[in-house]
Amino acid sequence: MPFLPSPPPFPADRRTAVRDVLASLVVFLVALPLCVGVALASGVPAELGLVTGIVGGLVVGLMPGSSLQVSGPAAGLTVLVYQAVDDFGLATLGAIVLAAGLLQVVLGLLRVGRWFRAISVAVVQGMLAGIGLVIVLGQLYALADAPQPSGSIGKIAGLPRLAVTVVTDPGAATAFLVGAGTVVLLLLWPRLPARLRLLPGPLAAVALATAAAVLLDLPVARVEVQGLLAAVDPPGPAALGRLADLAVIGTVLAFTVIASAESLFSAAAVDRMHNGPRTQYNKELVAQGTGNLLCGALGALPMTAVIVRSSANVQAGARTRLSRVLHGLWLLLFAALLPQVIGVIPLAALAGVLVHAGCKLMPVKELAPLLRHQRGEAAVLVATAVAVVVTDLFQGVVAGLLLAVVKTAWETSHITIEVRELTGGRRVVSLGGHATFLRLPSIMERLEELSREREVELDLSGLRHLDHACRISLENWVVWHNGAAPRAVTVRPPATDRLGGRTGGGGAGG
The missing domain is CATH 3.30.750.24 (STAS domain)
Structure with a gap:
């Protein structure tokens, strides 16, 4: 398919501007429940997810790199963020994100961005599969408003007890029905007639679950709201001083590598969806780093380019950066003017959205062809996923990379x-x-x-x-x-x- 002439950074005519405005509304409606859900799954206030989405739109959206991909908090980082908050505290999260953003900017200026494309696809798919499994394991407990055991092994071992709780506890059963109903609606949404799918699936599912909880006065846990400004907590000298700790440095490196790889792999996927200008990888890495610098300074979640929002942007007909900038503006207006709306959302509904998102991270369709034709790659994928679940995200990815190197060395030493x-x-x-x-x-x-x-x-x-x-x-x-x-x-x-x-x-x- 031949490339069309490169469009300007912003609309040059009224028709394109209208398309971009409409696309921005679609992206906003997709991003809203995901920003809140990712924040809660990461163990931080819901507003911090909105802050990251706002920065991803208003700041990264203006920068060169990729014209159509959209940035914000990603489900792929929830495991790492949750571990960081659990190990070092919420106050240190901003310092970690800030340092990772600075490192991304330096790597982009050193033109390292293109080398992230050399990371084994099997390792990335295994990483995403492992993240998806960890998300699903954790959010199964959130579906029933039940406390989560620590560690993935503890969550797996606790599943029989969770099932007993859902059956015997009316409150847990009610919350589980709300969350399970959200998952079912998300699965059925793409199969509904087009006229019924005016709203994006995640927003429609959360809206219907919230309406049911309010109208029926269901005894389910709701999102706690403290206000946008109250949630922002810039890192102080003590938090910045912890950047000298070896464990914190390892977390910074993990944030940098995983966020950069996810963003640049997303860029490659988005480039295949349209025939406009291609991503400039080094500039995109600088843009992502700048966004994370600002998110870290505000004490918010780290950001990456997100394939769900980016594909929604392309499919909605966006042609320039205006759509992603405006989606950040709509998030800001919503968080500033209607924060009370967030407080009526059932936690189980957001857990259902994340269970669905976690399942979509698992490359089930890609695994079958690999097992038939590339068993070595399939082994790397599965081993990386298992390592992520059993250990943690950073160690799992390192193990996957080492295994991929060994596999390649073995195959080339014929x-x-x-x-x-x-x-x-x-x-x-x-x-x-x-x-x-x-x-x-x-x-x-x-x-x-x-x-x-x-x-x-x-x-x-x-x-x-x-x-x-x-x-x-x-x-x-x-x-x-x-x-x-x-x-x-x-x-x-x-x-x-x-x-x-x-x-x-x-x-x-x-």
Whole structure:
């Protein structure tokens, strides 16, 4: 599909402006329940999610990078934020987000943004799957207004007790029905006739659940509201001083890597949805970092580019940055003028929205083809997801990256061993491909088996790579065999002498 001429940053005509205004309303309606729900799932006041959404619209929306993707609090960071708040306190969260934003800006200015595209897709999908599982595990308890056990293993172990509570406790059963009804409505929403889907699914589901709770006076927990300005808490000197702690530094790095990767992967996905200008990755990384700098200074949640809001923006017909800027303005007006509306929303309804969002993070459709054609990638995906659930987000992603590197090293260290029989009882053993330490056991076992009773010529001319470990092992094996066997081993070295600098005839060197 040919690219259309690049549109200006803001509408150049009235028709485009109208489309962008209408698209901004759609994005606002999608973002509102998600901002509140992500904040509560992260263990912070609901207003802080709105602050991050406002900054994502009014600040990041104005900056260059990607013209149509929308930024705000993301479900993919709820696990990491919850852990940070639990470990270091809400006061330190702003300092962590601020430091991560500063690091993002530096990385963008150093033109590192494009390198985030080199992260294994299987690791990213595994990370998102693990995050989705953790979100679902936690929000199942919120569906029933029940306290959550600590840790993912504790949440899994507590599921039978939660089921008993839902069955035996009328209050928990009521809340669970509200949350489950929200999930069911979200699942059915795309299948309803278009005329009934005027509102985005998350907003419609939360609105209907809230209306039912209010009209029926249901005994369910509601969102606690303290006001936008009251929720803003800039980090003080004590919180900034904690940035010297090693554990806090690790969290800052985790925020930086995961938020940047999620934003830039989202940008790549959004670019496939439209035929306008492509994302400038380094500028987008600077924009995301600037937004996180401001969010950290306000003590709010970290932000990333969010695929749900971004796809809604594109599908609503947005053409310029105006739509995402205006969505931030609508969030600001709502939080300033109608904060009491948030206070009537049932927590179970927002939990239902997040359960649905968590399930959508799991790459179920992608896993089946991987199992058929790329089992190594599927193993990396599953292992990363399990590691995220069992340990934490940072350790799980590091484990996934290490596994992906090992898998790639194993696949690229392909070695072939061919045997040719010559007259006079001689045997030529030819090695080809990449001889690395990963294949060393199989190489040595094969050579020892072939050279027990016959003279062997070891042909290394077909090797494209011979690492240090293999070189030393082959040299030692030749020396040992020439001293222990009745017939010597001779070596035909690689074209570029990689076997100790010796060329020619026999003995240990060749």
